[in-house]
Amino acid sequence: MNGQPKRILITGAAGFLGSHLSDRFIQEGYQVIGMDNLITGSLRNIEHLFKLPNFEFYHHDVSKFVHVPGHLDYILHFASPASPIDYLRIPIQTLKVGSLGTHNLLGLAKSKKARILVASTSEVYGDPLVSPQAESYWGNVNPVGPRGVYDEAKRFQEAMTMAYHNFHGVETRIVRIFNTFGPRMRLNDGRALPTFIAQALQNEDLTVFGNGQQTRSFCYVDDQVEGIFRLLHAEYAEPVNIGNPDEITVEQMAKEIISLTNSSSKLTYGELPVDDPKQRRPDIRLAKELLNWQPAFSRLQGLEKTIAYYQALDKIDLKETTQIYFKENA
Template sequence: MQRKKRVLITGAAGFLGSHLCDRFIREGYKVVGMDNLLTGNIKNIEHLFPLEDFEYYHHDVTKFVHVPGDLDYILHFASPASPIDYLKMPIQTLKVGSLGTHNLLGLARSKGSRILVASTSEVYGDPLVHPQNESYWGNVNPVGPRGVYDEAKRFQESITMAYHTFHKLETRIVRIFNTYGPRMRLDDGRVLPAFIGQALRGEDLTAFGDGSQTRSFCYVDDLVEGIYRLLLSDYPHPVNVGNPDEITIKEFGEEILKLTGSKSKIIYKPLPQDDPKQRKPDITKAQELLGWMPAVSRSEGLKKTLAYFKEVI
């Protein structure tokens, strides 16, 4: 009888990590979840604890990582990922992108595993190219407040490629654009949970700048599908995964007010330093290499996400 493949997922109790755990369990893998719960929530994965094919390690990946037994795949999703988190924990953010990634690449090399690292559209910074494709090198301020996250992810890509070229390690890099869905934290500071939380509480929606900056929101199920396909592909270079359906923050706020039936209004505050003015992925590479495109419309995804947040509130 053929043994089940085994995958390590770091950041397993986080928003994306927990959905990836669910997906790999459904696909018949043995899943090892690892998280130090700095920003993750154990409730996101506690439904998996009774399963024979799931095990959990409470561990900080910036320290030496040891997992006994075979590992076929490693997915590195450990990191603070919202501005409110990485501005509050700048050193931890830099360490998990550097030391944590180094530790996991070393583990992958010792186990003969394929590793996929979670990068971000923030490597493009406040972009001078629109939409953003993988050949664009970005416009990042390394010493600005957002630099701790942006540069951690840029270093993560660089060391991953170094392990690929020097050690011939099987690596994959996904550049994730704005993603949303159930299990997001209402207090994580990102625009979507902030808007929905404010609307449900009857508060005014807080937008920054004049609301003309754009974002492109991808539903979590679509993102997980893209990540799954990239892991199983043979392409070692970065690939954008996101939804190119672009919308201004002002228009998005109006959508949320209509969806929730809220009588609140949108108020505007100064734009934070280095906040991107435009964000839209060029997903040509994902379409051609992976046969992937987002399938869930924003209206459909928002209804599912709103139902989750209503329960939380």
């Protein structure tokens, strides 16, 4: 990179995806400003960056006015609760970060003449009536159900982002993120894959909700980060799906994790949560054409890397990883 390093603000930087994005942009030679209110993120995810001269951290809630001194070239808006446990416990904060937080950051992008990429989600499709889900599908969302606070926050976020692009001419990008996994996930956060890993590593029974025949498609974090990096630098303002179209049932995935961890765990079954999507599979034709992107890691390769990461933690650390959220937000 010639001349002065590009300067990027990453909100939600202490979260799972935000921390990996911080790593990537540091590696690319950017000056990275991380911002997080730590309501679901953890400084453990970015503590290795604090010693670096091209990283700084702001402990701040983006739902309040956001000020960053100096110029900005890019903004990545990844601040948001992202798991059922999060947005069921803190529904108002979830709605505020998707609305007020997005408004604040779009305003910042406008004033700084910076390009902004906002993190949307496959949850904008709700419990889909079509598969795979393409960007042209408008979704099947229950706005007043328990998941509505997250789904509708993201849908509103997309609408506001496009309004700033169309009305104010702000350079905007929207990524619709499908299920992503890898090191630094918060285990036992209410999502199936990390919860299964936590249970399997502790030889506890794996809790499958419903009959386990609902499907998910899992993307390894390195692939997700690569897709986001390419989208930020692409000339395209409409939403783009980034995910792995390799579809698997939740029951099959549970059995796969038991096998990979050599666990003595068994499967147990519970009631399916309200409005839980029956199917998730991204249509990534647009990402292939626009970004020349597709997943490089298979689910198995990603799981092996992820499980090895958690197996390297001692048992105390593993327990703390699964419980730290509740201690910090009790």
